[in-house]
Amino acid sequence: MDSKSSTITEIRTYAEKMKLGVIKSDVEQSIEDANANNLSYEEFLCGLLQKEYDIRCYNLTQSRIRIASFPYKKYLEDLSIEDLPSDAQQKLKYLSSLKFIKEGQNVILSGNCGTGKTHIAIGLGIKACLEGYKVLFTTVPLFITQLKELKSTKSLRGFQSKLAKYDLVILDEFGYISADKEGAELLFTNISIRAGQKSTIITTNLSFDRWGEIFGDPVMTATMTDRLTHKSYVINMNGQSYRMKETKEWLDNLDN
Known part of the structure; x- marks a missing residue:
């Protein structure tokens, strides 16, 4: 396993332990998108966290509607x-x-x-x-x-x-x-x-x-x-x- 693959695997492990499901599943594709669009480290990190936040908000909303x-x-x-x-x-x-x-x-x-x-x-x-x-x-x-x-x-x-x-x-x-x-x-x-x-x-x-x-x-x-x-x-x-x-x-x- 090369260094890049090893790092992605480690990110996924941390994401799983911290219950960051979107980051775990999307990190590799997000890295590819960031490279293709010449995003800065800050832009990459912000975009990844925004995805995680958005899905959590959506899930919480659906949960409130279901519980209602x-x-x-x-x-x-x-x-x-x-x-x-x-x-x-x-x-x-x-x-x-x-x-x-x-x-x-x-x-x-x-x-x-x-x-x-x-x-x-x-x-x-x-x-x-x-x-x-x-x-x-x-x-x-x-x-x-x-x-x-x-x-x-x-x-x-x-x-x-x-x-x-x-x-x-x-x-x-x-x-x-x-x-x-x-x-x-x-x-x-x-x-x-x-x-x-x-x-x-x-x-x-x-x-x-x-x-x-x-x-x-x-x-x-x-x-x-x-x-x-x-x-x-x-x-x-x-x-x-x-x-x-x-x-x-x-x-x-x-x-x-």
């Missing part, structure tokens, strides 16, 4: 802005800045089915992941079931500590299924943990005067509504159904 447990990927860029309810059109620019996360404010997307509530929520969640925030997505029925299971196994406290550390929690489908007394109390307690500190996005098909149908307790309902709406962004999502529009367009295309 989105049911599918939806991006804000895919929204047809002109088809959104007018209130959403006016407030989407601010929401997409993610300033509400920095300020620990909540967002409530309230309106009839099919108007883009979940799409906006997931889109904001994915953008938050891309910008380094820790995000969790779940539906309210699934969240309540999980909380009950954790309570029964006496592991709820650990989950609550974990829940408080998420920069953004998205609770989808609030109001689609009524909760029993235990479920309502668990939901109330665990949403309250974040109130005024970290951001929560809630999508709901119920107006505030119907939230009592979920909690079944007027005092709990009033308290929860007050905590969630304090300094929050309430978006009126009542409007024409996105899905109905897409279905109509699909059927029209079939006729043509």
Whole structure:
């Protein structure tokens, strides 16, 4: 083995021990590129480190998106802005800045089915992941079931500590299924943990005067509504159904 090959092998060994996967796999090609383009030692080293950094950032982003447990990927860029309810059109620019996360404010997307509530929520969640925030997505029925299971196994406290550390929690489908007394109390307690500190996005098909149908307790309902709406962004999502529009367009295309 010549001196050059021996040195490359040694670089790869060090890179492996230091978990520098990109440098380990790309070092030889990077040296050839540097020689072909007459790069200085500084430019060569900077380029190699940048490759390592970029792939690590990409992997961390993909990990955050995976851990967030989105049911599918939806991006804000895919929204047809002109088809959104007018209130959403006016407030989407601010929401997409993610300033509400920095300020620990909540967002409530309230309106009839099919108007883009979940799409906006997931889109904001994915953008938050891309910008380094820790995000969790779940539906309210699934969240309540999980909380009950954790309570029964006496592991709820650990989950609550974990829940408080998420920069953004998205609770989808609030109001689609009524909760029993235990479920309502668990939901109330665990949403309250974040109130005024970290951001929560809630999508709901119920107006505030119907939230009592979920909690079944007027005092709990009033308290929860007050905590969630304090300094929050309430978006009126009542409007024409996105899905109905897409279905109509699909059927029209079939006729043509």
